[in-house]
Amino acid sequence: MKKLLILRHAKSDVTAEAHSDHERQINSRGIKNCIEIAELMRKNHLIPDLILSSTAKRAVETSEQIRVKINPEINISTTNRLYLAPPEKHVREIIKTNDEIKTLMIVGHNPAIEDLVGSLTGKNEKISTCTLTAFEIDIKKWKDFSIRTRVLKYKTFIPGKK
Numbered sequence: 001m002k003k004l005l006i007l008r009h010a011k012s013d014v015t016a017e018a019h020s021d022h023e024r025q026i027n028s029r030g031i032k033n034c035i036e037i038a039e040l041m042r043k044n045h046l047i048p049d050l051i052l053s054s055t056a057k058r059a060v061e062t063s064e065q066i067r068v069k070i071n072p073e074i075n076i077s078t079t080n081r082l083y084l085a086p087p088e089k090h091v092r093e094i095i096k097t098n099d100e101i102k103t104l105m106i107v108g109h110n111p112a113i114e115d116l117v118g119s120l121t122g123k124n125e126k127i128s129t130c131t132l133t134a135f136e137i138d139i140k141k142w143k144d145f146s147i148r149t150r151v152l153k154y155k156t157f158i159p160g161k162k
Contacts, residue, residue, distance in 0.1 A: 038069030
């Protein structure tokens, strides 16, 4: 069994300093939400062995905020292949994960995050910023992961909701 944690990046603003969508930073609400999600992750024993993040500034900052709050030793790996990418590209990145990683966290963007979560849950739900969906999945090796992987159980964590 493996655990897959799928997190949409924290809230960001379009500002004059951000010269492109890729450079948008998380805002104060985003930082607050990261603290809340990190606390929920700790309480629910959802500590990733690795964080795989989009290279977009808001996704990297979200990853860093979470890591600092739960375990500063967690490695963050970034890839531009998760930036505004379809779910199929997320799957391609997930299956490359070393099998020593028991719990993997993906930090990315909508609509791919909603589509990926929806594929695994069979439900079409809105995923707001800094929402985490945690899956226990029935695989021993990451290379066996697909959007049809059997989900043993899952739970969604939304900032501000207990």
